[in-house]
Amino acid sequence: MKDVAARAGVGLKTVSRVVNEEAGVTPDTVARVQAAIDALGFRRNDSARLLRTKRTASIGLVLEDLADPFYAALSRAVEDVARTHGALLFTGSSAEDPRREQELVLAFCARRVDGLVVVPASDDHRYLSPEIDAGVATVFVDRPAGKLDVDVVLTDNAGGTRDGIAHLIAHGHRRIGFIGDLPGIHTAGERLRGYQEAMAAAGLPIRPDWCSMGPTTPERVRGALAAMLAGPEPVTALFAGNNRVTVTAVRVLSARPKPIALVGFDDFELADLLDPAVTVVAQDAPGMGRSAAQLLFRRLDGITSEEPHRVELPARLIPRGSGEIPPS
Structure with missing residues (x-):
């Protein structure tokens, strides 16, 4: 730093301020110090900085x-x-x-x-x-x-899911399935709670075969969705508990002759370009x-x-x- 200061014609403190991007140095001085740094190949010693600041x-x-x-x-x-x-x-x-x-x-x-x-x-x-x-x-x-x-x-995972389920209910659905992640995961549990609360608030039943929690592998999701669509009271709508579930659900539902309503938790790339575009509950x-x-x-x-x-x-x-x- 002494060499840099001498070449730029400034003090050591000024070089330190420029290197650490601190305020109080004119643009002209910054340019001169930076030119000296470039010419001398100076590199900041982070080990020395650690000893001094403990950070x-x-x-x-x-x-x-x-x-x-x-x-x-x-x-x-x-x-x-x-x-x-x-x-x-x-x-x-x-x-x-x-x-x-x-x-x-x-x-x-x-x-x-x-x-x-x-x-x-x-x-x-x-x-x-x-x-x-x-x-x-x-x-x-x-x-x-x-x-x-x-x-x-x-x-607010539970609140977002309640909004998604309420949206499906408002469009006439009463048999709504839910496919979520592993129940031990906090977000999965909260989204399941939101589903249960929204259905209860609307006075709607939740059949055991309408709800499935587990790994989000495509094989598991396909099997769960197939069961929900094949039962004596098949679901007319699905809430997908995360974007991986949603993507698999889109692939399964696109091959069916009758459309099934779908809302997914988490937005995902190209969701707005599919036909139909996918309704989602988006996190920030x-x-x-x-x-x-x-x-x-x-x-x-x-x-x-x-x-x-x-x-x-x-x-x-x-x-x-x-x-x-x-x-x-």
Whole structure:
């Protein structure tokens, strides 16, 4: 830095401000310092910075599957907020495996990340208590932490599902099926609750063969939907508990001669271009990622005395055609 300062004709503090993108330096001075940095091949020593600030300017994000469009949008929003704070984002996918989640979380902590944003796979996160006590800021998103009281950002899953079921009821449906994810997953359980509450509020029965929870593999979803459509009282409408279920349902229903109404939780790419376009209950994935990251940096900026925050964002019904098909 001394060489850079000498070449640019400024003091060491000015070089430090330029390198750390601090305010109070004129554009002309910034240009001269940057030119000196480029000419000398100067690179910031992050190890020295860590010793001085006790911060690594990095955070870790653990989610279910980065290939899922929902989590990709959430991740991008976290990264955007991290970038405005001059922090680097490390990301890993747990594949809904609690052991993999713990391995990733502890690996990030071993690399001295300043904070964590976690989409949980586990139902017990007490293993994180020593890391949090050591100063690692932690925010959970999409699902709450298990047995740990920390900041969390959620979607109103039950409320969004109630709106979707009410929409089908308003279009004349009384036999409405529900296919969801594994019941132990928080979001799946909340969406099932929303379905049950909406049906009960309308005074409608729920037959056991109208509701199926389990893995969202295409084989399982096809079998569940086939059973609902083949029974003595087949469903006339389906609520799909997430975008993977919806995609499989679209493939099955497109091959049937009689149309079946469909509403899916989570939007997905090209949903508006299908025929009919798919009615969905959409989450605000960027909003969730942004809110979680902002909470995290609020803690990193020293706001540690507040009680844990619980932020719940609304879901939004987007009618497009498939949910407006009347019973046949």
